[in-house]
Amino acid sequence: MPRILIVGGGYAGFYTAWKLEKQLRRGEAEVTIVDPLPYMTYQPFLPEVAAGSIEPRHAVVALRRHLRRTTVIAAKVTGIDHAHKVATITPIAGEPWQQEYDQIVVTAGAVSRTFPIPGIAENAIGLKTIEEAVAVRDLLLSNFDKAAVLPPGPARERLLTVVVVGGGFAGIEAFAELRSFASSLLKRYPQLSFDETHFHLIEAMGRIMPEVSLKTSEWVLKDLAKRGAYVHLDTQVTGAVGGNVELSSGETIPTDIIVWTAGVMANPTVVRGGDLPVEERGRIRTRPDLRVGTAEEIVHGAWAAGDVSAVPDLTGGGVGGYCVPNAQHAVRQGKLLAKNITAVLRGEEPKEYFHKNLGAVAGLGLYNGVFQSGKIAIKGFLAWIAHRGYHGLAMPTWERKWRVLWGWWNNLWLGRDIVNLEAVQTPRRVFEEFAARPRPAQAPAVEEKKPAAKSAASEKVAAQG
Template sequence: MPKILIVGGGYAGFYTAWKLEKWLRPGEAEVTVVDPLPYMTYQPFLPEVAAGSIEARHSVVSLRRHLKKTNVITAKVTGIDHASKTATITPEAGEPWQFDYDVVVVTGGAVSRTFPIPGVADQAYGLKTIEEAVAIRDRLLTNFDKAANLPAGPERDRLLTVVVVGGGFAGIEVFAELRSFASALLEFYPQLSFDDTHFHLIEAMGRIMPEVSLPTSHWVIKHLAQRGAEIHLDTQLTSAVDGRIELSTGETFETDLIVWTAGVMANPAIVRTSDLPVEERGRIKARPDLRVGDEDDIVADAWAAGDIAAVPDLTGGGVGGYCVPNAQHAVRQGKLMAKNIVAVLRGEEPKDYFHKNLGAVAGLGIGSGAFQSGKIAITGLLAWFAHRGYHGLAMPTWERKFRVFWGWWNNFWLGRDIVSLSAVQNPRAEFERFAARPKPAGEVAAPAAPAKSEAKKPAAKSAKQVEKAVAAK
């Protein structure tokens, strides 16, 4: 039975395994998914998780629960030697081992791409994982708690200032969602006013959201400005040391929450440790049919898709001729790749990936959104419903869909949960604070001094002393 190894359990990897379970005949192939995390994260929901609109666990999909015919290994792939068809698997606990495969599918996704700006690596949060989204939410809530006990001044301003770097879809969505969340929180903090909160988005280009038309992007800027948010276009972040923001325009201010969304890059931990061909931007070369290679050469039994792969965009709408790294492509590429793998196993020809962008939809906080499809643009409440409807239905598995929609329904009547669980990042701190510890070895307690009443009493005589006294008499 041929062994299929899927490296990465994100969109493309999960959907490939999920559809292989459906289309493979019993005994036709053995499928294994390796990922450091035991779940797939639905990343379009991360802004809403950061704003408390979606429960964190509802925006992830358990690999073991939903891939019932697939071997799931929670570990890292730290090397791919396709020449010998072996992969090095390194678990969190235990020794690495070699995994022999017949077909490899590389879907390792992307990570945040940063620049060597002072302070960013030490101060900023990314927005690629569910843990980052939860940490952003808890930081904002905790800062409100702290600020409510402070008088007006620089320290309170610092706690209530939020900075987002990057004006793409992810940046605008998390920026708008956090602005909406902060406005809603003021109801519970009478010590604070709307004017105490400050939101800044920094974008190096001259516009935001390149996926939508220019008029739509202008509407978003105007809409956010009306809600008290400031967008800095044609502006670069030059320093963020200790939370002190310095911009290329000369403006400076301080913040306690920086979110970095200015670009992604193919997962270097996988790309740099494999012998598969890589293009100039660090992505694995892929053909239109998702096999690894280019127009002239095909790497047999190797496939790639998603953000880690440079897949040609046959519609002509991609950037540099390739599909842009987003969920819309990754999901569809995963589905097609499963069909193509099955086709090749059965001696049939694979099909090319062709998908024309259906449009873009963004949530901009409760009751507001932006939608663009071709020349059709919708903004406001209707676009917000389109955003929730599309992503709610796009969430894989009915179990996850139900949890997401049920959470939205509860929030409609009960409001968003505003409890910060920042202590969960160091859960043993309180226990350690009061825990009793054994005394160091060799430390002996000093003998207690006798009481005054006992010190005046004569010492008791031993048996031999009594015998001597009797003999003397």
């Protein structure tokens, strides 16, 4: 039986495996998916998770629950030797091993792309994983708790300051959602005032959100400013040391919440750890039919999709002629990839990937959003409905859709959940604090003659005790 190995169970990998289960006849191929995480993450929900509007576990899909005919392995792929069709699997426990395959599907996504700016690696946090979104939510809540017990002044305002770096779609959504969250929190913290909260987004370019028109992006800037969230255009972060973010404009912003959303790069572990062809921007060179290779040369038995790959955009759009890294493409590529592998296994020809951009929709905090498709732009409440409607339906599996939709419905009349679970980072703290411990071993009795009266007295005390 041909063995198909899928590297990465995110958007593209999950959809490939899910659709392969539907396409393949029983016994036609054996499918294995390898991912260090036991779930795929619906990343467009991360800003809402950070803002307390979506329960974190609802924004991820358990691989084992929905991939019933696929072998799921909790591990990283750390090497691909395609010349010999073997991958190195490094599990979350135990020793690495070599896994043979006939077809490999590389869908290991992307990681946050940073620059060597002092302090960023140590003090900033990305927003690519559910863990990061939860940590940002909890940090903001902890900071509100700390600020509420401090007297007004710089130390308090520092705790109530948030800096987001990168004005792309993800950055703006995260920034707007966090602003909306912080504003709504103020009614639970009567000690704190709106004027003490400070929100700054730093963008190196002269505009934000390249996915929407300039006019729409300017509306977003004005709308954010009205809500007390300021975007610094044409500005770069030059340092993030000692609790201060330094900017190329000379300004310094004191804060300990620095969310880095300034771009992504193809997963370096998988790209560099293998012998598949890589293009100038570090992505796996992929053909329009999703096989690895170029128009002239096919790398047989190797496929790639999603953020890790450079798939030509046959619509003529894209950046540099390639599909941009987004979920719209990753999902559709995953679905086509399943069809194409099945076709190739049956001796048929694979089809080329062609998808015209549907537009972009972003949530900008509760009851506010922006939608753009071609020249049509919708702003405000209607766009927010479109955002929730689109993503509610796009969430894979009905089991997960229900949880998200039910959560939104509950929030509508119960309000956001503002529970701070930062203490889960140190779950043993209380137990350890009060746990009984064995008494220190008694010092060996010293053989010496004591005065008779003293030893009689101590024996009496011991007997009373």
